[in-house]
Amino acid sequence: xxxxxxxxxxxxxxxxxxxxxxxxxxxxxxxxxxxxxxxxxxxxxxxxxxxxxxxxxxxxxxxxxxxxxxxxxxxxxxxxxxxxxxxxxxxxxxxxxxxxxxxxxxxxxxxxxxxxxxxxxxxxxxxxxxxxxxxxxxxxxxxxxxxxxxxxxxxxxxxxxxxxxxxxxxxxxxxxxxxxxxxxxxxxxxxxxxxxxxxxxxxxxxxxxxxxxx
Ligand code: 0O2
Numbered sequence: 001x002x003x004x005x006x007x008x009x010x011x012x013x014x015x016x017x018x019x020x021x022x023x024x025x026x027x028x029x030x031x032x033x034x035x036x037x038x039x040x041x042x043x044x045x046x047x048x049x050x051x052x053x054x055x056x057x058x059x060x061x062x063x064x065x066x067x068x069x070x071x072x073x074x075x076x077x078x079x080x081x082x083x084x085x086x087x088x089x090x091x092x093x094x095x096x097x098x099x100x101x102x103x104x105x106x107x108x109x110x111x112x113x114x115x116x117x118x119x120x121x122x123x124x125x126x127x128x129x130x131x132x133x134x135x136x137x138x139x140x141x142x143x144x145x146x147x148x149x150x151x152x153x154x155x156x157x158x159x160x161x162x163x164x165x166x167x168x169x170x171x172x173x174x175x176x177x178x179x180x181x182x183x184x185x186x187x188x189x190x191x192x193x194x195x196x197x198x199x200x201x202x203x204x205x206x207x208x209x210x211x212x213x214x
Contacts, residue, residue, distance in 0.1 A: 129152040
């Protein structure tokens with residue numbers, strides 16, 4: 001039989017996860033609105049797809065442990081910034097910066113942190129634009145500011161990151177024989193993809209910019 005304290009913990013945790021789900025919905029709606037407006041005004045979609053996830057309880061637990069924090073609602077809300085995650089995939093590099101800027105200037109969004117892994121790629125070749133934002137969500141008790149991690153990347157960057165993630169999580173690459181060569185090849189693929197992204201961006205500019213919102 002589950003004790004009362006345990007039942008209470010499960011209830012509190014489910015409530016918290018519901019709150020993060022709602023924060024994700026708010027961010028997704030903002031993105032969908034921008035995309036819809038663009039679609040009508042410029043007959044073009046700056047967003048190819050949107051994915052989202054709430055971090056799994058085990059991963060939340062591991063991250064709290066890594067930071068030396070105990071499991072509590074407060075530590076999750078204040079100490080973690082990637083419980084709610086939204087991934088936005090755009091066709092072109094400049095779409096990424098445009099979507100990021102259009103979100104950042106909305107007056108109910110507070111940008112807490114930006115990591116631009118496009119201007120500063122990770123050593124392994126990973127590229128993406130990461131924003132941690134805070135967005136108010138209205139519940140019956142009132143307004144709660146919720147943190148959401150938004151990752152914005154091109155289709156090409158997403159292709160690399162998805163495959164690299166699959167390869168890395170299947171096995172601990174460091175333990176595989178020839179892991180130096182594997183990493184070198186993955187990095188080379190990331191560079192090729194990045195070069196292609198730049199070329200596609202240039203071609204778009206040659207055709208003529210069709211999305212100047214200013
Ligand atoms: P999952 O499964 O996607 O949730 P921080 O302490 O927050 O400042 P952190 O958490 O490493 O540092 O943040 P960072 O660097 O912004 O990266 C967080 C997320 O970016 C990861 O989440 C991945 O989704 C993605 N990411 C970062 N580096 C890589 C990479 O080298 N390859 C791939 N494929 N994705 C990457 P999680 O929680 O690690 O994983």
